[in-house]
Amino acid sequence: MPKIVDKDAMRVRIMEAAMQCYASQGFHAAKMSDIAKVAGLAKGTLYLYFKSKDQLTTALVKWIFQGIEQQIMPQRAVGTLDGYMAQIKMALDVTEETRIETRMFFEVLGPSFGSDEVVAEVAGFFERIGAQNAQQLDYLIQTGEVRSDIDSKATGRSIAALIDGMVTHRAMFGLGDERYRAMMKTTLEMICRGLKS
Amino acid sequence: MPKIVDKDAMRVRIMEAAMQCYASQGFHAAKMSDIAKVAGLAKGTLYLYFKSKDQLTTALVKWIFQGIEQQIMPQRAVGTLDGYMAQIKMALDVTEETRIETRMFFEVLGPSFGSDEVVAEVAGFFERIGAQNAQQLDYLIQTGEVRSDIDSKATGRSIAALIDGMVTHRAMFGLGDERYRAMMKTTLEMICRGLKS
DNA sequence: CCTATAAATGACCGTACGGTCATTATAAAA
DNA sequence: TTTTATAATGACCGTACGGTCATTTATAGG
Numbered sequence: 001m002p003k004i005v006d007k008d009a010m011r012v013r014i015m016e017a018a019m020q021c022y023a024s025q026g027f028h029a030a031k032m033s034d035i036a037k038v039a040g041l042a043k044g045t046l047y048l049y050f051k052s053k054d055q056l057t058t059a060l061v062k063w064i065f066q067g068i069e070q071q072i073m074p075q076r077a078v079g080t081l082d083g084y085m086a087q088i089k090m091a092l093d094v095t096e097e098t099r100i101e102t103r104m105f106f107e108v109l110g111p112s113f114g115s116d117e118v119v120a121e122v123a124g125f126f127e128r129i130g131a132q133n134a135q136q137l138d139y140l141i142q143t144g145e146v147r148s149d150i151d152s153k154a155t156g157r158s159i160a161a162l163i164d165g166m167v168t169h170r171a172m173f174g175l176g177d178e179r180y181r182a183m184m185k186t187t188l189e190m191i192c193r194g195l196k197s
Numbered sequence: 198m199p200k201i202v203d204k205d206a207m208r209v210r211i212m213e214a215a216m217q218c219y220a221s222q223g224f225h226a227a228k229m230s231d232i233a234k235v236a237g238l239a240k241g242t243l244y245l246y247f248k249s250k251d252q253l254t255t256a257l258v259k260w261i262f263q264g265i266e267q268q269i270m271p272q273r274a275v276g277t278l279d280g281y282m283a284q285i286k287m288a289l290d291v292t293e294e295t296r297i298e299t300r301m302f303f304e305v306l307g308p309s310f311g312s313d314e315v316v317a318e319v320a321g322f323f324e325r326i327g328a329q330n331a332q333q334l335d336y337l338i339q340t341g342e343v344r345s346d347i348d349s350k351a352t353g354r355s356i357a358a359l360i361d362g363m364v365t366h367r368a369m370f371g372l373g374d375e376r377y378r379a380m381m382k383t384t385l386e387m388i389c390r391g392l393k394s
Numbered sequence: 395c396c397t398a399t400a401a402a403t404g405a406c407c408g409t410a411c412g413g414t415c416a417t418t419a420t421a422a423a424a
Numbered sequence: 425t426t427t428t429a430t431a432a433t434g435a436c437c438g439t440a441c442g443g444t445c446a447t448t449t450a451t452a453g454g
Contacts, residue, residue, distance in 0.1 A: 154379035165362020190391030
């Protein structure tokens, strides 16, 4: 007899609203009432699904990174160095949406935001990306396309950091499209030459 | 006849206190009264030297980056690729203090923080680092140590972004010393191989 | 149509912090 | 020592926002 609601869908709806508000106003400026308005709910309702603003934000960050990872990871191990480079190129060539998310993370990853949980989540994300890179490299070493004297684990993790550096700088410092494209090109060449045996 | 004070020294004293508070508590958690206490002043006094917390923070960020730049830039153009690589290595191998500052910037660069001025300052910093790299590369191209078919401007700016990526990941994601050292090694090798003609 | 239970609401509260300003302290010069 | 302009102080104010909860609304089943 009671009213029944899809709680997971509701949580997603709220997280989407939060994302929108954080993107346009920033984390601190976005009020819970704003998020509620965007979600088409009353403020109090948010607290039925998330205990606090921090918890909502933590959930949001996890959700976003899980999304990115699901989008990236399935692209199964490619068999050639060229294929691997193409994969890196895709990672570098981010969408506008990712750029918005990047800006948001800057606030959320700051030390004033309570949860080390969020930092740990993001750290884990890059850890997995690094591990995937390492695996790729190991395979390409076996096929002989990549130098056998590199430390694949360290190199894989480094590549993850390098990509993040590029993506972050593009998002934060308004690097124009043509310019960034030139940067991508030289970066890819540098990495490729560095790996090739 | 009036009481006279060295205003610049006072501003520095306050910025140092702010830095300390931001580092330990984060930008948002640090209250003006905390900063005052650390500086050994009353809260109201801060407002004689900075119009607002935001302005204090903006000044602080500029001050820090100017310091870093002065520390880095004078290391005049080195004449060999090995010298250049050594310079990059130094940039990668950051001190604990820099790591603290890195964490702080994550908050301050977030979109909720009013001033695009700060972002512009940091953008300018990396722009200058990129330009310096480009200059170095141009020289090394002329001496024949570096491939002549690279886009030195784009490569220089990319290297700045790559370094920042590494440094940031170290600061944010608790990469251990040995591990980071291995990452530095492969990164340096990759860059070096990528540049060498 | 009624009822019981889940869901939604938004007025309200507490508090905490940035910023102000009337008052007090300080020190250089006369 | 007095004067006077500058510097420092900290109690106080306003307000804005996260979070609560008594009340109202919605709906599935009988």
